[in-house]
Amino acid sequence: MINIKPRIESNELRMYRLLNSRKILLNEEATHLARLEKGYEGELLFDERVERLSKEWLVLNDMLFESNNTEFQIDSVIIAQKPILLFEIKNYEGDYYIVDDDWYYINGTQIQNPVSQLERKEVLFRRLLRELGYNIPIESYLLFVNPDFHLYNAPRNQSIIFSTQLNRFFEQLNKIPTNINEHYNKFAHKLISLHKTESRFTKTPKYTYGELRKGITCASCDSFNQKIVGSILECACGNTENVTSAIFRSIEEYNLLFPARKITTSNIYEWCNGIKSKRTIQRLLSNNYKHIRHGKSSYFIVKNHIG
Ligand SMILES: [Zn+2]
Known part of the structure; x- marks a missing residue:
């Protein structure tokens, strides 16, 4: 596979990590950091599996686009041939349930419905492609990569892939014929040119220069030890x-x-x-x-x- 847009930590995650070692984060900031870390960890799990497939396809990670004045982010785009594959990767852990179309964590906290989230992204992406003059079919998948995730009353939805289905899913992916010609290369680079580096919605934490501990932190564990x-x-x-x-x-x-x-x-x-x-x-x-x-x-x- 040709990873033409590798995944790196977002600036948001980097900032939170740096701040975490230089000051005491507020509870909500620490929770946000933990959520970012978990999400990133899940994406890396997905990347590892994609890398194991010996396919000549083009992979674009962490893409941030804007269409119809709406920003949307896609964890991974794989261009193999037709269709183009979009992936939303979730590293949820623990028990969740669905009532009607609403998703809840086992303690009753409602979460954003990830299926509608993905559907919305697909609509926006399709619209973007149309604006660019491309008419390529799209398939999108919601992947739950954490083996400790369970969903009660899970819908029988072909686009949802649970961790127990991942092996078979990746076997199927491996069977997709790839034919990356110049047309797809150009298309991929067009997408990269549309990628936005900063989101309008990044939650920037509040901090001042004065309150941060000075000194060089470890590149690996962020400590001052x-x-x-x-x-x-x-x-x-x-x-x-x-x-x-x-x-x-x-x-x-x-x-x-x-x-x-x-x-x-x-x-x-x-x-x-x-x-x-x-x-x-x-x-x-x-x-x-x-x-x-x-x-x-x-x-x-x-x-x-x-x-
Ligand atoms: Zn260290």
Whole structure:
């Protein structure tokens, strides 16, 4: 398979993770983070299975489109031939039930009906394709990837795939003939060009620079349990990282959390909690970022990546 749009953590998930290690999240923020983590974990489970199929199809993950002034996100789009396959991946765990068309968690909390959610996305996607002048049939599937999910009164709906059906479902997928010609390649790239990088509905948590703990967190476990040994950061979790690359990573994180704050030597020195001297930080910034001199002030911006 040709994964032309790999899945990465959303900025939203990254931000919540970074904040979680640098401040105490409010209860609702912690719940939201747990939900994001769980969803992402489920998507990775799906990706692993897709990767195991040796198919020459095109895979686009985490697509965010807009059609009819409505934003909609699709976990995975697989372009094999006709039809195009859309996937909504759910990592629900525990017992759920349905009354009429309403879905509930076992404790009685109503959740969004994922079937209608998917149907809505399919309608919007079809509309988008029509606007682009494509008339390709679509099939969409709702996949429950968690083996610890149970749905009472489950409808007999061909587009819902439960974890106990996943093996057979993927066997069926494997039988789809693939014929990726230039037409489909162009189509896939057209879709990528329509992908929006930021959602209007991202729930941005509230935080201030002052309240966040400064210092470099571990790239693997996000903790501060690190010590410097020579030019290497060693974390209690076993992860090691070169100090210089850890500083660059921290600058990226700073940039993600505070897009409006300038990258200056003293800001980064403070953000990294004095891990290296100001001179070293200054040198790293000068060599790798674009220096902007503006009257008395001087700061750095990320160099434009070409290609
Ligand atoms: Zn660690």
